Amino acid sequence: MSRTTGRSRNAAAATSLFLAGILALTACSAPGASTTDEPTADGDGAATASGDWTCGTDDVTLDAYLETGFPLSNALFEEFEKQYPNVSFDVREDQFAVITQNAPRVLADNPPDLMRLPQMSDLVDDGLLYNLDEAAAHFGWDEWPASQLAQMRVDDEGRRGDGPLYAMGKNYSMTGVFYNTELAAQIGMTEAPKTLAELDEWMQKAKDAGITPSTQFNGGATGGLAFPLQLLMASYGDVDAINDWTFQQPGARIDTESNIKAAEHLKKWIDAGYFADDINSLDYSQMMGRFIDGKSLFIFNGDWESGNLDTQMAGKAGFFLMPPLEEGGKVGAMSAPLTFGISSKAANPQCAAFFFDWIATNDEARTLAVEVGGSHPMGPADAFMPEVDPESVTGQTLAAGATIADDNGAMEFIANATGAIYAKSWTPNLQKLVAGDQTAEGLLQAVQADYESEING
Amino acid sequence: MNEMRTTGAPGRREVAAPASTSLEARRRALKARRLRRGWAALGLVVPAAFFYVIFVLRPLVLTVQYSFYDWNGVGASTFVGAENYTRLVEKPELLGSIVNALELIIYFSFVPVILGLLTAATIRKFAASRLALVSRTVLFLPQVIPLVAAGIMWTWLLATDGLVNELMRLVGLGSITRAWLGDTSTALGAVGVIGAWVALGLCLLLLLSGMTKIDPALYEAARIDGAGAVREFFAITLPSVRQEIGVCVTVTVIAALAAFDIVYISTQGGPANSTLVPGLEIYYLGFFSREVGQASALAVVFMVLVLAVVLPIQRLTKEED
Numbered sequence: 001m002s003r004t005t006g007r008s009r010n011a012a013a014a015t016s017l018f019l020a021g022i023l024a025l026t027a028c029s030a031p032g033a034s035t036t037d038e039p040t041a042d043g044d045g046a047a048t049a050s051g052d053w054t055c056g057t058d059d060v061t062l063d064a065y066l067e068t069g070f071p072l073s074n075a076l077f078e079e080f081e082k083q084y085p086n087v088s089f090d091v092r093e094d095q096f097a098v099i100t101q102n103a104p105r106v107l108a109d110n111p112p113d114l115m116r117l118p119q120m121s122d123l124v125d126d127g128l129l130y131n132l133d134e135a136a137a138h139f140g141w142d143e144w145p146a147s148q149l150a151q152m153r154v155d156d157e158g159r160r161g162d163g164p165l166y167a168m169g170k171n172y173s174m175t176g177v178f179y180n181t182e183l184a185a186q187i188g189m190t191e192a193p194k195t196l197a198e199l200d201e202w203m204q205k206a207k208d209a210g211i212t213p214s215t216q217f218n219g220g221a222t223g224g225l226a227f228p229l230q231l232l233m234a235s236y237g238d239v240d241a242i243n244d245w246t247f248q249q250p251g252a253r254i255d256t257e258s259n260i261k262a263a264e265h266l267k268k269w270i271d272a273g274y275f276a277d278d279i280n281s282l283d284y285s286q287m288m289g290r291f292i293d294g295k296s297l298f299i300f301n302g303d304w305e306s307g308n309l310d311t312q313m314a315g316k317a318g319f320f321l322m323p324p325l326e327e328g329g330k331v332g333a334m335s336a337p338l339t340f341g342i343s344s345k346a347a348n349p350q351c352a353a354f355f356f357d358w359i360a361t362n363d364e365a366r367t368l369a370v371e372v373g374g375s376h377p378m379g380p381a382d383a384f385m386p387e388v389d390p391e392s393v394t395g396q397t398l399a400a401g402a403t404i405a406d407d408n409g410a411m412e413f414i415a416n417a418t419g420a421i422y423a424k425s426w427t428p429n430l431q432k433l434v435a436g437d438q439t440a441e442g443l444l445q446a447v448q449a450d451y452e453s454e455i456n457g
Numbered sequence: 458m459n460e461m462r463t464t465g466a467p468g469r470r471e472v473a474a475p476a477s478t479s480l481e482a483r484r485r486a487l488k489a490r491r492l493r494r495g496w497a498a499l500g501l502v503v504p505a506a507f508f509y510v511i512f513v514l515r516p517l518v519l520t521v522q523y524s525f526y527d528w529n530g531v532g533a534s535t536f537v538g539a540e541n542y543t544r545l546v547e548k549p550e551l552l553g554s555i556v557n558a559l560e561l562i563i564y565f566s567f568v569p570v571i572l573g574l575l576t577a578a579t580i581r582k583f584a585a586s587r588l589a590l591v592s593r594t595v596l597f598l599p600q601v602i603p604l605v606a607a608g609i610m611w612t613w614l615l616a617t618d619g620l621v622n623e624l625m626r627l628v629g630l631g632s633i634t635r636a637w638l639g640d641t642s643t644a645l646g647a648v649g650v651i652g653a654w655v656a657l658g659l660c661l662l663l664l665l666s667g668m669t670k671i672d673p674a675l676y677e678a679a680r681i682d683g684a685g686a687v688r689e690f691f692a693i694t695l696p697s698v699r700q701e702i703g704v705c706v707t708v709t710v711i712a713a714l715a716a717f718d719i720v721y722i723s724t725q726g727g728p729a730n731s732t733l734v735p736g737l738e739i740y741y742l743g744f745f746s747r748e749v750g751q752a753s754a755l756a757v758v759f760m761v762l763v764l765a766v767v768l769p770i771q772r773l774t775k776e777e778d
């Protein structure tokens with residue numbers, strides 16, 4: 001249409017050259033190569049430990065990056081600021097999914113002093129987390145029950161369970177079965193089932209009475225059937241074998257004989273119609289909403305909801321651990337610390353470590369961990385515990401925690417084995433199990449295959 | 458359309474400039490003016506070009522570059538050549554996601570274009586009335602609502618106890634009610650309905666504006682020749698809005714292939730990967746599996762695929778121009 005003159009052709013050439021120049025400038029080096037000034041894994045970069053594991057007396061602001069919807073952290077910050085007026089907290093909150101996606105970049109680019117952590121082996125691998133071994137030795141964390149810290153240790157190979165300590169818990173959670181006591185009374189269930197067969201019976205009775213046995217969430221990218229599945233695995237088999245798999249120990253498999261039996265049991269529940277028809281479209285908050293509204297007899301969940309249920313369903317909710325195959329048998333539960341870490345580039349790692357120690361050892365902090373967080377505080381086995389009504393949900397979950405400790409039945413969640421295993425493997429396969437497109441055995445084999453390709457790939 | 462084309466001849470005024478006393482002076486004046494114009498034009502283009510380079514071209518080039526590396530987004534990277542591309546072929550769920558995207562074209566593109574044509578042809582007949590204004594506004598409204606809000610709203614409507622199922626129960630269709638987004642056989646269609654609802658407004662408005670430009674004399678002539686409404690539609694309306702249809706199809710097909718927000722909000726790719734689309738897969742690869750190279754390779758392949766689908770559509774609608 002328009003005639004191109006020689007001059008405008010020159011201009012076009014010049015512009016192209018200019019653009020090409022910019023592109024060349026921006027894209028000639030290999031990605032990530034500019035971050036070669038990574039601090040070493042033991043954190044002797046900018047923040048060198050000087051042996052003073054306190055917050056000092058000068059004004060300090062700790063950068064905190066937290067998960068929204070959990071009031072415990074802010075309650076702890078307020079109490080800490082009261083006790084140590086020179087310390088203040090600069091808090092940023094996001095949903096856990098957002099934290100999961102952004103963790104590596106946040107730790108590298110805006111290093112927080114305290115950060116809620118997702119699955120951490122990759123983060124350690126990239127040298128992004130502060131090594132807390134020295135702090136552990138200084139504060140005596142090594143003398144706490146070893147199982148409390150095991151999940152936060154990562155070795156050179158990226159395997160968890162052993163090696164240097166890279167994170168600390170604000171408390172540790174306990175999972176099991178919550179039930180609506182009013183609905184339970186309607187079908188004659190006055191006490192918690194003692195065997196798995198009894199639980200099966202109550203589910204059937206509920207269904208016969210027109211009560212939905214469970215509205216467990218299983219929609220979107222969050223396959224909540226992983227909760228009952230793993231609890232069943234603990235009833236059928238050995239928790240150590242499951243932990244080996246989650247901690248990426250060499251040769252560990254998820255498709256073992258006992259796990260297949262557990263998955264078959266779950267499939268039996270699905271086929272019997274014990275779960276709501278629409279669980280493949282239910283998310284976590286919808287499940288909680290329905291349970292609190294009295295539309296579900298059981299849900300498989302954790303004690304982070306204990307405080308919430310004590311307020312919203314006062315006297316109407318109870319908790320029990322997934323029952324064993326035979327009465328009096330060993331029980332297991334997913335029990336994980338609410339994990340927080342320090343960036344290896346953090347400005348105040350020692351003050352942050354001091355805060356971790358304070359959470360576990362200060363009486364007020366421990367009270368908050370129980371009353372606000374609903375879970376058992378970290379720390380020595382004989383440390384102070386606040387008074388809790390044993391009839392409350394919080395009281396019942398704390399008691400269950402003691403049972404799990406006696407049985408050595410604590411497990412890390414199988415969804416945390418690798419960064420993507422939950423969203424990309426457990427969830428779609430559990431949804432297929434519900435839809436009838438996957439068998440119990442096929443589910444575990446598919447997850448095992450994805451697990452191997454993720455670890456080796 | 459043809460007479461509306463701009464002449465686009467910037468040199469004309471120079472040619473028509475009054476004759477100077479000497480040829481040399483005239484040439485110099487011309488040169489100076491062109492230079493001034495050139496600088497002005499450059500000044501106008503540079504700001505936009507700058508942002509275009511930084512936010513469009515640079516990411517594009519970087520994506521291509523990343524696709525040849527094994528990189529987790531933070532640490533050091535290793536050059537792996539075309540390995541990321543060869544590995545794409547080995548992933549079966551990837552093929553599924555592409556098939557899903559192609560299926561979404563039916564809902565995101567065909568349905569709104571056909572419905573848009575029919576509604577626009579209907580509205581055209583009473584274009585001046587208030588009813589036309591109201592229906593146009595109502596149908597265009599979804600286009601104004603953020604996709605995230607639309608997604609959330611529709612997840613409520615399509616839930617087991619949502620409005621859609623309640624209405625179905627009311628008219629005696631209770632036996633087929635279900636969690637539309639939670640059933641592997643209906644989830645993709647349910648997501649498609651949301652997309653169709655969003656895209657209909659855009660298509661309607663585009664097609665309607667195309668139809669208002671049709672010379673009423675054509676319809677009159679057709680009526681004299683004894684053509685009915687159907688014949689009128691196929692003989693006059695449809696051929697006249699050919700270019701608008703082209704724009705609608707192109708925009709909506711790209712929206713279908715690049716779908717992310719609606720799917721992410723309503724199903725996150727579930728249940729059982731039945732609504733997994735390439736956009737979501739790229740996001741999962743990049744941010745959950747932390748395989749930035751692999752995600753980039755998929756993005757590049759997918760971009761080529763989108764072009765391969767869209768370019769023929771462009772040619773098809775321009776053919777008889």
